[in-house]
Amino acid sequence: NAGVTQTPKFQVLKTGQSMTLQCAQDMNHEYMSWYRQDPGMGLRLIHYSVGAGITDQGEVPNGYNVSRSTTEDFPLRLLSAAPSQTSVYFCASRSRSWGYTFGSGTRLTVV
Amino acid sequence: QQPVQSPQAVILREGEDAVINCSSSKALYSVHWYRQKHGEAPVFLMILLKGGEQKGHEKISASFNEKKQQSSLYLTASQLSYSGTYFCGTEYSPDSWGKFQFGAGTQVVVTP
Numbered sequence: 001n002a003g004v005t006q007t008p009k010f011q012v013l014k015t016g017q018s019m020t021l022q023c024a025q026d027m028n029h030e031y032m033s034w035y036r037q038d039p040g041m042g043l044r045l046i047h048y049s050v051g052a053g054i055t056d057q058g059e060v061p062n063g064y065n066v067s068r069s070t071t072e073d074f075p076l077r078l079l080s081a082a083p084s085q086t087s088v089y090f091c092a093s094r095s096r097s098w099g100y101t102f103g104s105g106t107r108l109t110v111v
Numbered sequence: 112q113q114p115v116q117s118p119q120a121v122i123l124r125e126g127e128d129a130v131i132n133c134s135s136s137k138a139l140y141s142v143h144w145y146r147q148k149h150g151e152a153p154v155f156l157m158i159l160l161k162g163g164e165q166k167g168h169e170k171i172s173a174s175f176n177e178k179k180q181q182s183s184l185y186l187t188a189s190q191l192s193y194s195g196t197y198f199c200g201t202e203y204s205p206d207s208w209g210k211f212q213f214g215a216g217t218q219v220v221v222t223p
Binding site: 031033035040041042043045048050056057059060090096097098099100101102103104105 | 143156
């Protein structure tokens with residue numbers, strides 16, 4: 001089925017390690033974004049992209065990098081993991097005048 | 112600026128009705144509604160656009176008052192499957208992709 005695929009589903013990192021969360025969509029959506037969700041904090045935008053080669057920062061971008069070389073893929077890179085980055089991460093995509101389709105999420109724990 | 116949702120939580124018995132509100136301090140272009148069940152990703156329910164257009168996956172009832180900058184989601188004759196956290200999200204213009212913000216959520220519990 002069409003949708004947003006996120007990997008991995010779970011990850012444990014040590015402080016200072018780096019990793020990449022993968023996200024791919026097959027709906028030809030222009031817009032993709034990364035959110036983190038913490039208890040009581042709702043969904044906060046980390047980075048977003050309005051098309052291949054175009055990215056921009058959201059509300060909480062520090063400690064994360066993104067790139068968008070193709071319409072389909074939008075990976076999120078954690079540069080040097082910190083305990084404060086323990087969270088659930090969602091990738092989402094959408095087209096204009098419709099809502100977001102979310103990936104299944106990545107539960108990240110930084111120890 | 113993050114939209115404000117109310118109430119924070121509501122407990123219903125099956126068959127009862129509830130209203131969830133979402134308000135903004137700025138003029139809105141669109142309002143989205145999502146439902147998230149525990150341990151799952153949010154699922155899109157409906158988008159309400161300036162000018163009156165509404166689109167969505169399910170037969171969800173909602174309203175958008177552009178003058179008051181607020182939207183309401185109506186849970187009518189609630190079912191157990193309605194349980195979850197409901198989020199609204201707001202946009203201020205057609206191109207404000209990066210300014211899209213979610214509210215803090217309203218937890219809904221429907222009991223038998």
